[in-house]
Amino acid sequence: MDRLRAMRVFIAIAQSGSLSGAARQLGQPLTTVSRQLAALETDIGTTLVTRTTRNLSLTDAGRSYVETCRRVLEELDAAESLIAGRDDDLSGEIVITAPVLFGRLYLLPILVRFLALHPRLDAKLHLADRVVDLAEEGIDVALRIGALPDSTLVATKLGSLRMVTCAAPAYIRNRGEPKAPAALAAHDCIAFTPLPPGGTWLFKSAAHGRRAVRVKPRLSVTTAEAAIDAAIAGLGVTRVLSYQAEAALARKRLRTVLEPFDDTTIPVHLVHRAVRLPRPQVRLFLDFAARELRTRLGKAQSTAR
Structure with missing residues (x-):
C-alpha cells in the first residue's frame, strides 16, 4: 500500500x-x-x-x-x-475562511492581489458568520474577530476593531444627540436579531466603566448592512462593528455618538494550524495578508473615531 x-x-x-x-x-x-x-x-x-x-x-x-x-x-x-525553491512559483490551492462582510470588504481584495502575483495558485474563500473548525473543514487560514479561546492554532495579531454607536446627521438634528447610554431609552434604536442576552447594548470604557442598556428596538434586522441602511435613512440609532460602518462614516452619512463610553477594542487575528513547516502558499499568504490588513485596519480605526 x-x-x-x-x-x-x-x-x-x-x-x-x-x-x-x-x-x-x-x-x-x-x-x-x-x-x-x-x-x-x-x-x-x-x-x-x-x-x-x-x-x-x-x-x-x-x-x-x-x-x-x-x-x-x-x-x-x-x-x-x-x-525545489518553488516559493516564488506557488501552485496548488489555499483555503481561507472569514466572516461574510469582513471577508468581502477586506480580505477578498487582498486575496485577488495575492492570486495575481501567483498565476498558478488557486484559492477557495469560505465566507461564513460562524467559527469554522479548520481541521474538520480543511481550512488553511481563518480570520477571527474577537478574543481567541485557548487552542493549538497559531495566531497572528492584525489589529483591532471596536463597537460604534451611530445615527444619521438628520436624525441627530431632529431628535438630539444622546449624551449617555441611558439616554438611548428615549431614542429609536435599530438592533440585530437576536439581541445579546437580555436585549442589552453593552458599553465599556476606561473612563466610565461598564454600562448595560436594555434596548427595545424600533426595528430589528439580521445583517449589519440592513441596520446601517436603516440608520442612514434616518430611522434611528444603531450599533455595529467599526469596519461595518466605515464607508458610511467616511462619507458622513452617519455620525458616531457616545464615543467616550465605548473605547474597548476587539482583536482581529489570522489563525492557522500548528505545523513545523507550513506550506509555502500558507506562509506567504499569511505574510502578505497580515501586512495589508494591518494597514487597512489602522485606517478603519481612524475613520471610526
Whole structure:
C-alpha cells in the first residue's frame, strides 16, 4: 500500500463526507477509493469511518488521524517546495475562511492581489458568520474577530476593531444627540436579531466603566448592512462593528455618538494550524495578508473615531 496516497484519499473522504464525493474530488474510481480506505484501516488496525446506508462519519480515531494526515502531508509538501525553491512559483490551492462582510470588504481584495502575483495558485474563500473548525473543514487560514479561546492554532495579531454607536446627521438634528447610554431609552434604536442576552447594548470604557442598556428596538434586522441602511435613512440609532460602518462614516452619512463610553477594542487575528513547516502558499499568504490588513485596519480605526 502507498501510505501517502492512502492518506490523501482519507483526507478527501473526511472533507467530502462520502466515498463517492472523495472519488469525484480525486478523479478516481469509487472502487479505488474504497479499497484505499480499507487498506489504510487494516494497516493501522482501527476503524476510521462509520458507514450507514445514508451517510459516513469519522470515528474518534478517524478525527484524530485525519489531522495527523493533514499535518504530515502539509509538512512534506512544504519541504519539497523548499528543496525545489518553488516559493516564488506557488501552485496548488489555499483555503481561507472569514466572516461574510469582513471577508468581502477586506480580505477578498487582498486575496485577488495575492492570486495575481501567483498565476498558478488557486484559492477557495469560505465566507461564513460562524467559527469554522479548520481541521474538520480543511481550512488553511481563518480570520477571527474577537478574543481567541485557548487552542493549538497559531495566531497572528492584525489589529483591532471596536463597537460604534451611530445615527444619521438628520436624525441627530431632529431628535438630539444622546449624551449617555441611558439616554438611548428615549431614542429609536435599530438592533440585530437576536439581541445579546437580555436585549442589552453593552458599553465599556476606561473612563466610565461598564454600562448595560436594555434596548427595545424600533426595528430589528439580521445583517449589519440592513441596520446601517436603516440608520442612514434616518430611522434611528444603531450599533455595529467599526469596519461595518466605515464607508458610511467616511462619507458622513452617519455620525458616531457616545464615543467616550465605548473605547474597548476587539482583536482581529489570522489563525492557522500548528505545523513545523507550513506550506509555502500558507506562509506567504499569511505574510502578505497580515501586512495589508494591518494597514487597512489602522485606517478603519481612524475613520471610526
